[in-house]
Amino acid sequence: xxxxxxxxxxxxxxxxxxxxxxxxxxxxxxxxxxxxxxxxxxxxxxxxxxxxxxxxxxxxxxxxxxxxxxxxxxxxxxxxxxxxxxxxxxxxxxxxxxxxxxxxxxxxxxxxxxxxxxxxxxxx
Numbered sequence: 001x002x003x004x005x006x007x008x009x010x011x012x013x014x015x016x017x018x019x020x021x022x023x024x025x026x027x028x029x030x031x032x033x034x035x036x037x038x039x040x041x042x043x044x045x046x047x048x049x050x051x052x053x054x055x056x057x058x059x060x061x062x063x064x065x066x067x068x069x070x071x072x073x074x075x076x077x078x079x080x081x082x083x084x085x086x087x088x089x090x091x092x093x094x095x096x097x098x099x100x101x102x103x104x105x106x107x108x109x110x111x112x113x114x115x116x117x118x119x120x121x122x123x124x
Contacts, residue, residue, distance in 0.1 A: 006055035009047060013038040 017034025020026070026033070041047040059066070074081075081088065 003055060006052045009052050010038070010055055010059070013041065 014031060014034040016037055017032065018030030020037075021028060021030035021033050038047070038052075042049060
């Protein structure tokens with residue numbers, strides 16, 4: 001019964017997000033809104049991590065299965081994006097480099113502000 005209750009909470013927030021997105025005609029996917037609502041419920045202690053822990057760990061552990069339909073859909077429509085592969089590759093590489101630079105700068109900033117002993121070129 002505990003598993004059903006945990007699954008209910010996760011599905012409830014997913015349904016809530018989808019409903020809000022559909023009713024208000026928001027450009028944000030309902031699944032994202034559902035995760036935001038779940039996050040708010042966890043942060044405000046309306047819901048405890050223990051209330052969704054086992055089902056959440058199961059879903060995270062099997063996340064690759066959840067992406068299979070999207071991957072199959074892309075492969076089924078590959079002819080649509082086949083001519084644009086180099087643009088897609090460029091965007092992916094650019095986004096990767098940009099993410100690495102931004103995360104590096106954030107880590108550098110946090111180390112300087114919080115630790116105070118970090119200097120550029122210091123390998124220790």
